[in-house]
Amino acid sequence: MKIYIEPNRKKWQDILRRPSQSYDEIEPTVLEIFSEIKQKGDQALLRYTQLFDGVRPKELRVTEDELAEASSNIEPELKQAMQVALENIQAFHQAQKSDPVLMETSPGVSCWQEKRPIEQVGLYIPGGTAPLFSTVLMLAIPARIAGCDRVIICSPPDKEGKIHPAVLYAAKLCGVQEVYKVGGIQAIGAMTFGTESIGAVDKIFGPGNQFVTVAKQVATRFKVAIDMPAGPSELLVYADSTGVPDFIASDLLSQAEHGPDSQVILVCDSEELAKASQDAVCQQLNDLPRKSIAQKAIDNSRIVVLQDKLQALEMINTYGPEHFILVSEEEEFFLQGLKSAGSVFLGNYSPESVGDYASGTNHTLPTNGYARQYSGVNLDSFCKSITFQKLTAEGISSLGPYVETMAQAEGLWGHSKAVSLRLESLKRKSV
Numbered sequence: 139m140k141i142y143i144e145p146n147r148k149k150w151q152d153i154l155r156r157p158s159q160s161y162d163e164i165e166p167t168v169l170e171i172f173s174e175i176k177q178k179g180d181q182a183l184l185r186y187t188q189l190f191d192g193v194r195p196k197e198l199r200v201t202e203d204e205l206a207e208a209s210s211n212i213e214p215e216l217k218q219a220m221q222v223a224l225e226n227i228q229a230f231h232q233a234q235k236s237d238p239v240l241m242e243t244s245p246g247v248s249c250w251q252e253k254r255p256i257e258q259v260g261l262y263i264p265g266g267t268a269p270l271f272s273t274v275l276m277l278a279i280p281a282r283i284a285g286c287d288r289v290i291i292c293s294p295p296d297k298e299g300k301i302h303p304a305v306l307y308a309a310k311l312c313g314v315q316e317v318y319k320v321g322g323i324q325a326i327g328a329m330t331f332g333t334e335s336i337g338a339v340d341k342i343f344g345p346g347n348q349f350v351t352v353a354k355q356v357a358t359r360f361k362v363a364i365d366m367p368a369g370p371s372e373l374l375v376y377a378d379s380t381g382v383p384d385f386i387a388s389d390l391l392s393q394a395e396h397g398p399d400s401q402v403i404l405v406c407d408s409e410e411l412a413k414a415s416q417d418a419v420c421q422q423l424n425d426l427p428r429k430s431i432a433q434k435a436i437d438n439s440r441i442v443v444l445q446d447k448l449q450a451l452e453m454i455n456t457y458g459p460e461h462f463i464l465v466s467e468e469e470e471f472f473l474q475g476l477k478s479a480g481s482v483f484l485g486n487y488s489p490e491s492v493g494d495y496a497s498g499t500n501h502t503l504p505t506n507g508y509a510r511q512y513s514g515v516n517l518d519s520f521c522k523s524i525t526f527q528k529l530t531a532e533g534i535s536s537l538g539p540y541v542e543t544m545a546q547a548e549g550l551w552g553h554s555k556a557v558s559l560r561l562e563s564l565k566r567k568s569v
């Protein structure tokens with residue numbers, strides 16, 4: 139990880155550039171695959187699965203037997219850990235339920251807002267280099283709490299044409315019955331257009347690599363919604379002298395090991411901490427089984443020394459990290475000034491991994507700077523808000539004339555008449 143000491147502002151853009159390929163580079167591939175899926179359905183899914191995952195599964199849908207069998211392949215210790223995670227994720231997302239908003243905006247004019255679940259949702263579970271069964275919990279639990287009617291999962295098959303038992307076990311634990319062996323761009327296409335085996339959904343959720351993320355973005359042109367662009371994982375750590383280099387390095391590597399296109403950034407206030415953390419990264423990297431993946435991500439990662447805390451805060455907000463770890467005596471200063479981040483971890487005892495698995499917060503979060511305009515997945519992601527209104531005779535009598543005036547000023551006499559007719563009818567009744 140290269141160290142930049144007090145870099146000039148003009149250099150920030152270069153220092154903070156993400157390593158993933160751009161939308162424009164991947165979009166043509168996505169459009170080509172989507173077009174084939176629209177024309178050829180399952181046949182196209184199987185062709186691309188063979189091409190990208192090196193396998194042609196006999197059936198796209200995971201059978202009931204496969205779902206049931208998964209449990210016998212999971213160690214009791216893992217089952218218990220998943221249960222703890224499930225309970226925390228469930229509790230935190232259940233607590234996000236909110237009461238309908240109901241009020242009388244003026245006498246006789248009642249307005250309210252209620253939520254309804256999105257009926258059909260598709261959950262993408264990454265599986266290219268690691269079977270992220272934790273993502274099943276992060277997406278299927280809020281979908282169930284929200285009350286979505288149909289919840290399906292798509293995940294890439296392994297070389298034997300199977301989905302990892304932990305993914306299937308988690309699906310069963312969360313009550314998901316429809317699981318398909320398809321990943322990447324082709325999975326997003328299937329959930330967008332529907333094929334013979336896989337019915338289309340209303341909204342697609344879930345993280346994935348750069349191909350999955352661009353495919354989701356392209357899919358929104360075809361009347362499906364997405365949660366957000368949740369691509370290659372990233373982390374920004376800010377630490378002052380209270381930071382522990384070994385802890386910092388372990389956090390940086392925890393996100394670097396996700397994929398070669400991940401990126402991690404350390405911003406700190408001294409050269410000493412920068413150097414010690416850099417050394418700790420080099421040392422710990424050697425012990426990681428996914429060293430070669432993490433090394434590539436580390437090559438795209440940076441350490442920046444900024445003594446001025448205002449500048450440091452500006453850099454954090456400019457980057458808009460997916461994950462932000464803050465270890466500072468000046469916690470309040472940074473929290474007050476923080477504008478954009480997917481999820482925040484405070485102090486020396488809050489490693490980012492706890493949020494990835496079990497603290498209860500959601501790990502499906504905006505990357506690539508999208509924290510500037512998107513929230514991470516939460517209960518509301520699975521709902522729509524519908525507004526309602528009911529006016530009494532008193533309500534339309536007092537509000538109606540203002541609506542008539544505004545409608546006529548916009549030249550929309552049809553709108554005005556819908557009010558006038560009622561006002562006249564009330565006048566006739568009163569004489």
Ligand SMILES: NC(=O)c1ccc[n+]([C@@H]2O[C@H](COP(=O)([O-])OP(=O)(O)OC[C@H]3O[C@@H](n4cnc5c(N)ncnc54)[C@H](O)[C@@H]3O)[C@@H](O)[C@H]2O)c1
Nearest residue numbers: 264265266267294321322345346347368370371396502503
């Ligand atoms: N932002 C978040 O909330 C979040 C959460 C978890 C994981 N992630 C990210 O998810 C990603 C998981 O990536 P992964 O690769 O292990 O699994 P993945 O399931 O996202 O992608 C695997 C699929 O990518 C497709 N693919 C691979 N190379 C391709 C190519 N050259 N052209 C077209 N398609 C290709 C294949 O179809 C394959 O099945 C990581 O980047 C990780 O950082 C993000």
Ligand SMILES: N[C@H](CO)Cc1c[nH]c[nH+]1
Nearest residue numbers: 270272273371372494501
């Ligand atoms: N860090 C990922 C989100 O960017 C989520 C994850 C799943 N498993 C481990 N980590």
Ligand SMILES: [Zn+2]
Nearest residue numbers: 371392393494
């Ligand atoms: Zn992670």
